[in-house]
Amino acid sequence: MLPTHSTALFRHSKHDLGTRRESGPLSHANINRFRGKTTGKVTDEKPEVDDQVVVELLLKEITELVIDQGLLSGKALKEDRVTNFVHPEKLKKLVDLSLGDSPLSHAEIFELCKRAVDYSVRTNHPKFLNQLYHGADPVGLAGAWLSEALNTNLYTYEVAPFFMMVEHEVLAHLRSFIGWEDGDGIFTPGGSLANMYGMVLARFNKFPEVKTKGMGNIGELVAFTSQEGHYSILKAAHWIGLGTDNLILVASDSSGRMIPAELENKIVKALEQKKVPYFVNATSGTTVFGAFDPLEPIAFICRKYDLWLHVDAAWGGGALVSQKHRSLMQGIEMVDSVAWNLHKMLGAPLQCSAFLTKHTNVFHRCNSASATYLFQTDKYYDMRYDTGDKSVQCGRKVDAFKLWLMWKARGNRGLEKLVDNAFECSKYFTRQLSQRPGFRLVIAEPSCTNVCFWYIPPKWRNSPESPEWWEKLSKVAPAIKKRMVEKGCLMVSYQPLVHKNMVNFFRLALHCQPPPTHEDMDFVLNEIEKLGRDLDNIH
DSSP, X not given: OOOSSOSSGGGOOTTTTTTOOOOOOOOHHHHHHHHHHHHSXXXXXXXXXXXXXXXXXXXXXXXXXXXXXXXXXXXXXXTSOSOOXXXXXXXXXXXXXXXXXXXXXXXXXXXXXXXHXXXXXXXXXXXXXXXXXXXXXXXXXXXXXXXXXXXXOTTOTTTOHHHHXXXXXXXXXXXXXXXXXXXEEEEESSHHHHHHHHXXXXXXXXXXXXXXXXXXXXXXXXXEEETTSOHHHHHHHHHTTSOGGGEEEEOBOTTSOBOXXXXXXXXXXXXXXXXXXXXXXXXBSOTTTOOBOOHHHHHHHHHHTTOEEEEEOTTGGGGXXXXXXXXXXXXXXXXXXXXXXXXXXXXXXXXXEEEEESOSSXXXXXXXXXXXXXXXXXXXXXGGGOGGGGSSOSSOOOOHHHHHHHHHHHHHHHHHHHHHHHHHHHHHHHHHHHTSTTEEESSSSOSSSEEEEEEOOGGXXXXXXXXXXXXXXXXXXXXXXXXXXXXXXXXXXXXEEGGGTEEEEEEEEOOSSSOOOHHHHHHHHHHHHHXXXXXXXXX
């Protein structure tokens, strides 16, 4: 059974959502009024799931719900909770999640939608700083809604003419920021698959016979990535048959950047072992530190040994739209392929991930299967726009349109200002943190908008930093995180880095949506200090 009233965010007291109004219930009266407006009649007929009048009203009520509850980027109130956390077993009891034979009424359906808001994290809240994504650009959200309503599949021009042309234009525009006049690309369901595309294209480029004959006669392939590289590279090594033991990790410096000399040493060692190096993954904006690997020297090494250089710019790619910060990716035009998650720093609605390559003759040959029921050779239009055959998927969502629409609304300059603001706020946060007792930076000068730090409770600040001291400190971030989530005031992630002997520390990640402010940064420091000042006796 559904609860008769909200037990969480929909209370709308001054302690919860402030002045937010309760979105109107999908009652019979509302339905009949709406039906009367639409058809000129008033009826007491019970609504059914296929009643178009009721469905239209439901969609209008959902739109009102999104607006009234402040779910758009930048519309959360200061007094709104970021999250109303409940444990999994309790959530099962609060909402009937089961599926069964009997349909629910539309009023009950709308109530479930309210519960979904009730128990979801407000990622559009300025105090949600937990992940490498944040709120969705409102214009991008409008684009996402429209493309969902049109519900088409992005494999042929025949069924998605407008969206296919949009994707071509967006991919070309993204390549221009890299410095490629020509090339290819595709939108993928996430950066992990974009990275996998890079590994597969690199293998096909070096050994095209793999497509038909497999890997049995090409030797033991090995790939390289830094210690800070995303775990999707490790998973891809498994999925494409490379084997996780054949993904070789390269040491990083104290800032988290791959060390080029170490990469070359690893390549030489692999060659001495009669292995076959073929692929290097560099990272622009590592997940934790936000480090940018030095692309130019890495590219020269890859050219020297004839290796494909892929850049995972899922997070840091946003720097390319900024004249102030694009130098962080100096040498990007020299690489072979790039993964770029536009739903991360730039704030396109999830998910919006592009795979880009400067090669124009590899993608289709590598992935095509020439299914004749989709990709006929005697079509009545220019078949170059049937891009589906170069995808590993058949069905593919329209992801480019929401990005295209928000880019149209903001232009290059508008997006650049948002990126510059995120970087500026990260620098402000770093300066303020370095001046506060009890806060310690993990990296003195962060490269991206990630800021990593420890909070040290008052009584520990002058104690010897023994192994026992660090062991106790490792428990501080998890304890503060628990408190902030239970309070609903803030969400900031934490993690250890075992390979650098670093115990749990916080990672603040700043984005474009909603635009962060200095006031937000001060709040984070004040709140963590407030939540952690009494943790001196933690065990």
